[in-house]
Amino acid sequence: MEFKDYYKVLGVERGASEDEIKKAFRKLARKHHPDVNKAADAAARMQDLNEAYDVLRDPEKRAAYDRVGQGMRGGQEFRPPPDWDAGFEFSGAPEGAGFGDHSDFFETLFGAARRARGHAAAGGRSTRGEDHHAKIVIPLEDAFHGATRGLSLRAPELDASGHVVLRERELQVKIPKGIRAGQQIRLSGQGSAGPRGEPAGDLYLEVEFEPHPRFRVDGRDLYVTLRVAPWEAALGASVPLRTPDGELQMSVPPGAQGGRKLRL
Known part of the structure; x- marks a missing residue:
């Protein structure tokens, strides 16, 4: 699981005040709300903003997040240590929820903790089974x-x-x-x-x-080697390219050099 840098998501410093966090969230929410922003990733971006704001506006969640995230950077491999949330109480749902499910990162930290505390509150000494x-x-x-x-x-x-x-x-x-x-x-x-x-x-x-014979995966991106004839690279051409979704035509610009990356 990748660590999420909620401060970076909102574009604020780790020592940002509550007011600075609120202003940053509102500014970015206006920009990325799917009703305004028609980009394909607008809903996903809005989900990230909601999660970040939900954590950083809540003193308990923010303190717990800061404790477990010491020395971590966004994208690093991450697994929370046992009892990382001891001494904290989490409650509530992300403000502006409705832009997709919470990320695995959020659920692992705060979803499971909320569920466990919900059972405890309902049954006195109630305890969930081990994950x-x-x-x-x-x-x-x-x-x-x-x-x-x-x-x-x-x-x-x-x-x-x-x-x-x-x-x-x-x-x-x-x-x-x-x-x-x-x-x-x-x-x-x-x-x-x-x-x-x-x-x-x-x-x-x-x-x-699983290792793939054709594609190399890097985050959200796929890389594949496209083999073209010398005259196609020199003059430009439209060549077939097999993708996981079927065959497409790839436009090779005139004068293309070996090793050049083309984005589809």
Whole structure:
């Protein structure tokens, strides 16, 4: 999972005041709201802004985020340490919610913490079961189109005598279209059973891609080597290019040199 730098999302310094954070959010929200901005990534950008504002405007969440994010930079591989949120109380939902689901990063930090505290508040000493983490390796095409895959998993469970045993489980996992390597898929209630009949924890599957014979993945981008004849590079041409979504025509400009990158 990638660390999200919420300060960078809002374009403010780590020591920014509450008023500075509010002004930055409102300015960027006016610019990127999907009703105004028709760019394809406007909704995703708005989701990031809402998450960042929800965390940084709340003193408890901001303090917890600052603690767990010490020394981290946006995009770095990240996994929160156990009990990172001890001593904090989180509540509420992101302001302006409705621009897509929360990111895996937000859910891992504040979604699970909110759910656990909700159970505790409702039942006194209520405790959710433990969350489990695993990796799932998928073909690139599954991430491009979306898919449902069967998964065999050996997971610890308590038997009738209270001993921990490993049992094989078969799960159906829905791969969302557009998921990236390092992101997580959450399977609600597929973690350890809760004590005394309390709700089970969740299972988080971190996505990895199988090596692909044609494409190289870098974040949201795909790279492929396009082979053209010398005269096509010299004079320019329209050449076929196979993509995960089918064959397209790629325009090669006159005078193209080897190693030049063309964007589609």
